[in-house]
Amino acid sequence: MGYTNLQESLVFAYRRWLGEKQLLERQIDEIEKAHLTLEEKRGRVEQCARLIASVDVIMSEISDVWDPPAVTPAQRHASSLPFENGEVTRWTLDILRRSPVPMRSIHIARQLVTEREMDVADKAFVAQVNKAVDGTLRSMARRNHVEKTDDEPIRWRIVGRAGPART
Numbered sequence: 001m002g003y004t005n006l007q008e009s010l011v012f013a014y015r016r017w018l019g020e021k022q023l024l025e026r027q028i029d030e031i032e033k034a035h036l037t038l039e040e041k042r043g044r045v046e047q048c049a050r051l052i053a054s055v056d057v058i059m060s061e062i063s064d065v066w067d068p069p070a071v072t073p074a075q076r077h078a079s080s081l082p083f084e085n086g087e088v089t090r091w092t093l094d095i096l097r098r099s100p101v102p103m104r105s106i107h108i109a110r111q112l113v114t115e116r117e118m119d120v121a122d123k124a125f126v127a128q129v130n131k132a133v134d135g136t137l138r139s140m141a142r143r144n145h146v147e148k149t150d151d152e153p154i155r156w157r158i159v160g161r162a163g164p165a166r167t
């Protein structure tokens with residue numbers, strides 16, 4: 001019986017060390033790969049600095065109100081909307097629930113911007129919100145929370161709500 005307990009303990013320790021070894025090997029590989037691209041990334045940072053300086057000179061010449069510190073960096077693969085995660089989904093569904101008729105995503109986006117007391121005349125911002133609303137609606141449709149009407153342009157409604165789509 002003692003021999004079995006010893007065996008089980010050793011197998012458990014062996015498995016734990018094997019897992020740790022594999023994790024460390026993966027981490028070493030990642031570090032080595034990152035090290036190989038380090039000089040390439042340093043070169044790209046220098047190139048970006050030159051490009052930024054060039055744009056700064058050009059914008060200073062053509063615009064009296066150019067203020068480089070006021071420009072916020074864009075994050076790749078990140079939301080550029082000034083809303084918390086999940087708020088667009090919550091607000092979109094809330095607007096649809098209150099609507100007596102199915103709505104187009106652009107109308108939902110405009111209403112959302114208006115209700116948040118933001119500038120609905122900013123077409124680029126409304127387009128970003130519309131893209132987020134459209135993504136939300138498509139995601140909710142896959143989960144059978146909302147559905148589209150058969151007419152064009154597409155209008156959305158909460159699943160289970162009856163009634164023809166009106167213009």
